[in-house]
Amino acid sequence: MTRVVVTVMPKAGVLDPQGQTVEGALGRLGFGGVSDVRVGKRIELEVGGDDPLAAVHEMCERLLVNALIEDYDVRAES
Amino acid sequence: MTRVVVTVMPKAGVLDPQGQTVEGALGRLGFGGVSDVRVGKRIELEVGGDDPLAAVHEMCERLLVNALIEDYDVRAES
Numbered sequence: 001m002t003r004v005v006v007t008v009m010p011k012a013g014v015l016d017p018q019g020q021t022v023e024g025a026l027g028r029l030g031f032g033g034v035s036d037v038r039v040g041k042r043i044e045l046e047v048g049g050d051d052p053l054a055a056v057h058e059m060c061e062r063l064l065v066n067a068l069i070e071d072y073d074v075r076a077e078s
Numbered sequence: 079m080t081r082v083v084v085t086v087m088p089k090a091g092v093l094d095p096q097g098q099t100v101e102g103a104l105g106r107l108g109f110g111g112v113s114d115v116r117v118g119k120r121i122e123l124e125v126g127g128d129d130p131l132a133a134v135h136e137m138c139e140r141l142l143v144n145a146l147i148e149d150y151d152v153r154a155e156s
Contacts, residue, residue: 007120033126042120048111
């Protein structure tokens with residue numbers, strides 16, 4: 001079994017309402033100098049088989065990622 | 079300005095319904111041998127000031143993280 005980490009982030013140029021909300025809330029709490037906040041997902045999973053990274057790439061294409069608006073990265077946990 | 083990455087994950091032992099849902103869906107799609115799926119957040123932000131990492135730690139404590147059920151990690155983007 002391999003522990004695999006998938007990072008999913010909104011594509012550059014795609015509106016990120018969650019990031020904008022966090023940025024606004026941080027400003028209201030008095031945290032200045034914060035910009036370009038982006039919020040994405042981190043998915044960790046235990047995967048068996050001969051080629052766990054290839055399997056997880058396929059999981060991303062079929063379920064975990066909306067390729068229209070999100071970029072993703074797959075790596076074995078270091 | 080420093081690009082800072084915050085990783086927020088459910089604490090070990092805390093129920094993760096989103097992870098369980100993903101695990102079930104992957105099984106139904108025919109992906110076998112997947113277990114212990116955990117879903118968390120990745121937040122990227124641009125931060126100014128003398129000590130951006132300390133500022134982001136404070137943001138985590140005050141807004142970004144629910145310390146009761148989540149662990150977090152703060153690092154400058156590599």
